[in-house]
Amino acid sequence: MPRTPKPRTPRSHWLLLGLVLLAICGLLGLDVLLSRAGTPSTPSGSRQFVPPTAFDNGSVIDPREPTVRTVPPRAVALTFAEGPDPQWTPQVLEALARHQVHATFFVTGAQAARNPGLVREIVEAGHEIGNHTLTRTDLRQAGSQRIQLELQSTDLALAGAAGITTTLAQPPYLTSGSLDGAAWNSLLRIGNHGHQVVVPDRDSQDWRGQDTEAVLAAATPRDDRGTVLLMHDTAGADMVAALDRLLPELKNTGRQVDSVGATFGLPVTAVPAGLLDRVAGSLFVGVVVLSAWLADALRALLWAAAALGILRTVFVLVLAPIQRWRSRRWTPPWQISQRVGVIVPAYNEQAGIASTVRTILASDHPVEVIVVDDGSTDRTAEIVDRLRGRHPHLRLIRQRNAGKAAALNAGLAAARSELVVVVDGDTILEPDAVSRMVAHFTNPSVGAVSGNVKVGNRGNMLGRWQHIEYVIGFNLDRRVYEMLGCTPTIPGALGAFRRSAVLAVGGVSDDTLAEDTDLTMALERDGWHMAYEEHAISWTEAPATTGQLWKQRYRWCYGTLQAAWKHRRAVLERGPGGRLGRLGLPYLLVFQVVLQVIAPVVDVAAFFALFTAEAWTFGLTWLGFLAMQLLPGIIAFRMDGERLRPLWALPLQQVVYRQLMYLVVVQSVITALAGARLPWQKLDRRGQLTPARR
The missing domain is CATH 3.20.20.370 (Glycoside hydrolase/deacetylase)
Incomplete structure (x- = not known):
């Protein structure tokens, strides 16, 4: 058999990116040098040897x-x-x-x-x-x-x-x-x-x-x-x-x-x-003009990025509290009592699968747990099989490794209920999570419901940064998306779906690496509304190393870009699909892609601006930007019932963690432009997940 070629992953772009940033630093450094006004020294008063x-x-x-x-x-x-x-x-x-x-x-x-x-x-x-x-x-x-x-x-x-x-x-x-x-x-x-x-x-x-x-x-x-x-x-x-x-x-x-x-x-x-001086002088003038133009452009870009950041903050601070107020006033017109199928796609999840299954079975709503073992090479299937003997509502489906989308489709085919909940194999559920999500299906227009996914392993700095990101970024954005009626993602870590609606759009597609985002967009384009239930809480094991974090976020971002491109025609549609195309996709691309791509260059420009006459202005702007992050952070943590103590790591997150996220987005965009197709990247689990104290 001929060998399957390895996925083409561009690497030279890092060298190119480094050279571009080096050139930008050089031009900005030249602009700073030429912009700094000299300072006069005090004459000594001695006129010895002066005619x-x-x-x-x-x-x-x-x-x-x-x-x-x-x-x-x-x-x-x-x-x-x-x-x-x-x-x-x-x-x-x-x-x-x-x-x-x-x-x-x-x-x-x-x-x-x-x-x-x-x-x-x-x-x-x-x-x-x-x-x-x-x-x-x-x-x-x-x-x-x-x-x-x-x-x-x-x-x-x-x-x-x-x-x-x-x-x-x-x-x-x-x-x-x-x-x-x-x-x-x-x-x-x-x-x-x-x-x-x-x-x-x-x-x-x-x-x-x-x-x-x-x-x-x-x-x-x-x-x-x-x-x-x-x-x-x-x-x-x-x-x-x-x-x-x-x-x-x-x-x-x-x-x-x-x-x-x-x-x-x-x-x-x-x-x-002379000719040589003219040529050298023309090159010098060209470089100086370019450096001045670049400095002005990047400073304008810095102000534009700050303005967009302020706009997003205002947007979130206005819409998120309204969404919370509306969600607290809403009560389901009746209780849904039918048994709900909970699908758990699992591949090499031996570290945490037992805890995941036990917490699902402990739900206060009747459930049937369907674990789909996607060709695991560890003891995942053995552990589930052992649990199955004690739990009649636990089923195990084994298949050859075909990817998460195939595992979810196998679970959907095996489910006996109209309402299904999808849970990752490294997730722990609160007992009322399922009942709170399925209550939203009393509204016949709702096709899927997002739960509130929280980071459980937040003891170290990396986990704490991800905890802040989940609360301030993901959960606040979900509130905004629900208010606008354009939710782009029902997370695979905890999401509830109408089975018939999912099957009507062709099931879970493997066209992208973000199968949950792809499915959510497909449902909205089919006319379904999405909901967010903040009290349906699950705990996930976040990546414990920067390498694992890179793999996860790279897949997320690349998959999101794939899904956005796949559903780009939503901008021409009506109803929920039109709102997704004209509100959700621009919001997603501007704040999660465009700003991230330009952020390294903007940060470089802001750094060099500190050495100019506008140093105080840019310094205060950066402090204002930090304060602008802190205010939504406090509100988001309060809304999620979280303690404020982890926010002390927010300034350091802006300096260190944010740079890593920049590079992830840049890598994803370049990979997408290069037309490369990434394989599914399995994360290593340590099985040390316990619900964090809030």
Whole structure:
């Protein structure tokens, strides 16, 4: 016989995902680096070795000589720094054009790379470009390598943006009044890289956010000496308004306003960049633009995710209490006394099958237990067979291993009752669970009822996290789904069904790995309503290791995606099927798939945002998100009659457990897109399940 090929499971996607996240981290790290504003150091006051002419008034210093050119009398060399800014630089250019004045724009490499079109616009308008370092770093305490990096990176950005390099540099936070020994040493290092340094002697103080009158007063020269005026094309509307008034006033007083090169008579201030510099500069500009776009997009995505989280929280907090109030007021019009078949599909469940069967037989409602042994290789069938001798309403069906769906169908075929309950082979039932669920079938429109599945082995941290997830996630969502009439899943761990309704839709299908979700959706599309009974409680043994948890959730998520795709046409239907398609499936896909897929990237963006000027905003947003999880948690635990003590693990769950769930969803989505078909993944049971104290 030819060997059956192993299921094709894509593995290279983890490498791809890792590379994508690494690239995102690199781009976000670059954006953080370029976004961080430098901080000025305090001048020492010592002017040893500094030429006196350098701090008398505005000047251009060539540190290679060194020579100091002072500004001519009644001349104003107009400079702008820290741009280009997409909002204010165009308005500055318009003002300069109105008054027919040229200026020198000392741009940062970060802003030049982010706004290459503005750099070209400045050059095309006849203005000069100067180097203001890459990140507005105070160069007084910078070493030679840092200065080289700051200047060459900015020149690279200029080469990529406008095809030029500049001979002019203006170190941030430097004026003639603050020129001390440390600053002079940094100027000498700047000269080693071929730049002349422009030292302003008048600062308009527009960066302080002062009004127009204050900016105008600070920018206006006090005497006939020449001046190098420093303004900032990032300062805002008051700066533009002050500039519009300042330029005609300076001209009316006989002052000559021009760029640095024209004012000082410099023959060359910009040179064409070489081909290699242009290519490298274009790549640099492209990477910076991409990093800025990515940072903005991910921050917008972060806010969108937070908004969706808030929306879901509000949705749950409004609908869940209403559902609970309605369920408590509801009483069945009559008691159903007929015996109910309880189907237990079992495969290698020797650890807990005896406890499961005993608790079902102890139900306060008449039951017939049908254990379907699906080709177990352990003692499962032997244990059930031994119990059968003491319990006349216990039946054992043996079959070759064919999967859970086949086992359920065998149980349905053997059942003698119209109402059946499905219980997993690792589940313990409360005595009143069956009676509470079957009471809902007094409503002839109800086709299936979901019980309340709880985690029994919650003693360790992993079990406690799953307990929180079951109570806050699954059970709250079931209340919402019932209110909306679009329940996507009646859990196989504890669910009740009309046998005739299940048979009418073709029984339990093996098309997906989430046979319970597939069956529930099929029933709704056939016109049946689903119900949720919070007091029908069962205890399940949750996976005890991360490996087992991964296998279970991988199967759940992948199977849910399969079921959603299979029943996608429900969006066009009416009745319960239409509500499933237009409400249930979008809710399921948005909150359990889409948000989970984007969550790792959003978390990375939030982490890098902590190193920006918006750190407090994002930090408070994360704390708010945690509080947003805690409030529904408290309400959900109260509704389920649970103690609040396990909620202390909620913050750690958001940091650790949530990341594992992200990866599960990502793996499931990629597997689904790759078209792989997964085998059923049996979990290892330890048989240590006991009902937890609530």
